[in-house]
Amino acid sequence: MRDKGWDPAWGSGLELWDKKQDRCVTTVQPEFGRTIVLPHGPASYHGHTKPLQAPDGRPRRSVAAYYYTSPLAGKQHGDESASVFMKTHRVDRVKALARMLTPPVVWLLARKVSGRA
Template structure:
């Protein structure tokens, strides 16, 4: 992977990958991050049918996405074959090409996950740098993915699955070729919405008890092209927002008698009582 790393160059405010210069300020469309736009996006997501979801266009610099697409042929793949699905995904924790890694550096960053939290209304979102279930995805002609709901918990970390985030990479994809992502109703008897896997479309799909989706009919592009996308999952911890100060603070060997007394009081006091006492002290 060292030769790939050499294909990436850093200049002030610019990243160069395989000769393509990408201004750092243009890697994502900053207009989506304006407060008024966040409110509008959240309203659109909540209004999504048959369950909350959101499709946005041109969130990412198209040159970045084109560079990501170029790296599919050099990726480490795991084939997934069963009577329910036919696809392949990059291996867990795989070494990615520089453009693909840059994409995930963006979507896994603190400021980006804060934006996602604001849009979907779920605080303390956590990314997964090893990309369990995510990474680069590719399906060949004839592939299907039966209607399903995603996993509830990360298999290795036990964190709660909150959302999948997918960017599609297929230029000129036509609806009649199949493989649009179908969103089905809660009774699981019909498709309500279809998301075309067109280049530059990004889907935010919160996980929930009714979030059934798939592309159950075999895809049939006339020229044999694959269906490609890049995906990341986001999680929350069951303890998010619930930790006590004595559990998350550094422990010093030598502390003042007053601080020792405070620590003992905090350990024996119910969290609500301690919180109320701190508010009174601050007045």
């Protein structure tokens, strides 16, 4: 018995077919914990050609997950991948420098005194 009690005589093995779809290359029987990884594309030659013969309508359970990546992923194309730097005002740069050089407690006190805390 497989798949926590699944009997291969009940059918529903996953059939993997050749590209011409004229012969089944192999059949993978359901087995609890088994993982099958298949590439997914315009054509996937797999399936079940024989009907399920489980007693009392017992279901055959499976989980399918798909992972998609763009063909452009990881490739630089034009200015889209370039960093864009915004011009900052001199006041902003001075304030940023002051924040780097001043202890945080001074900034907290300044916010409290100014009423922006």
